[in-house]
Amino acid sequence: MTRTITAGLDGSPESLAAADWAAREAQLRDLTLRLVNAWEWQPPVYAPAPGLGVPVPPSDLQRAEAQRLLEEARSRVAGRRPGLRIDVDAIGGLPVPALLKASEDAELLVLGSRGLGKVTGFLLGSVSVAVLARCERPVVLVRSGGQREEEPSPALSASGLPATPGHRDVVLGLDLHKPGDAVIDFAFDAASRRAARLRIVHGWTVPPYYYGGELMPGLNDEPATRVRRELADMLRPWREKYPDVEISPQATVGGAGRHLVDASHEASLVVVGRRIRRAAIGAHIGPVTQALLHHSASPVAVVPHD
CATH class of the missing domain: 3.40.50.620 (HUPs)
Known part of the structure; x- marks a missing residue:
């Protein structure tokens, strides 16, 4: 199987920056860009107040939202880089195992990460840390608003x-x-x-x-x-x-x-x-x-x- 440059999307500006970086890398390597989203809803790490449940969106709505997000990202990237081969994949499953699975067929996995406010750098969430620590392919972290490498x-x-x-x-x-x-x-x-x-x-x-x-x-x-x-x-x-x-x-x-x-x-x-x-x-x-x-x-x- 031909490997891809794979970017994980969650709809945040950081993940869109990751998609842009991954698109440029795919062009440099003459590879297909694969945009993925793990659509299974992950409950918050904090506990809700006693007696208050956390509503879980129906799976069909989660899947539809993931597909919408991916198509919008594909259109955005394709408009900036005509001719780039782009695949999109809404993956069932929680983010960490889904991204790790997606990375197996990738040359590298690209993820977005929030900046530390006035301090330049990254703020790693639980998903990023878990993926980075366990992934056996190269992982690139990109933040929104970072300097352009061009x-x-x-x-x-x-x-x-x-x-x-x-x-x-x-x-x-x-x-x-x-x-x-x-x-x-x-x-x-x-x-x-x-x-x-x-x-x-x-x-x-x-x-x-x-x-x-x-x-x-x-x-x-x-x-x-x-x-x-x-x-x-x-x-x-x-x-x-x-x-x-x-x-x-x-x-x-x-x-x-x-x-x-x-x-x-x-x-x-x-x-x-x-x-x-x-x-x-x-x-x-x-x-x-x-x-x-x-x-x-x-x-x-x-x-x-x-």
Whole structure:
């Protein structure tokens, strides 16, 4: 079966932004866009007042509303991207299992997420967290009102690096100890398709003989040199696989989360990995990914890996 770019819709502005992002990605990959809605009504997480039931809409009305929502979204996307192949699917079932099932035939799953008000970033609801934690396909979270990735980069980025004209950078958060080939390949492929620069951020811990961020007298910067060398060695085969991608590797002192959030303000997409853990309990979303999801200024791709 040919895979699709699948976007989950719930009628919110955030999910429509996700559909727009997914449509552009489908065009970049020459794939069909699939818009899905899980129409089975999910009761609120709060308990109603004693003696007050929560009315459940009839299933035929739920299904009809889902179909209306999907057709409106298809018309909206098709008007913006003529020629794009678009399928719609109203799926019976609760949102989490329905979206997980839909993701099985997808190259990636795209979901909307609410922003954190004046703080740029995402507010993850229970559905998003559950899907993100259990999905074994890449998941991209998009918020309404975020910066457009087609916007040209400034002549000089905030980090002082020359920016690639025409497209904002793709940013990869790379862990040298648990890199995950799927994560690296996703980021290089995204940059190649966009003709964008790939900015690679690796955060590392300062050895105990550093003081105040500076080397103590008499010691050289051998640890930093070693980290940069390891980073270059890891990226060498990827440079050969994607010779068209300009890369900007950065080994930064401290946790990667803050550096990735900073980089997101100049990015079209930030890519991070998530270890696949099949235990029944726990969200399985690491602290770096959590920080990035709550404060990123750009869409975030979370790529599962072993």
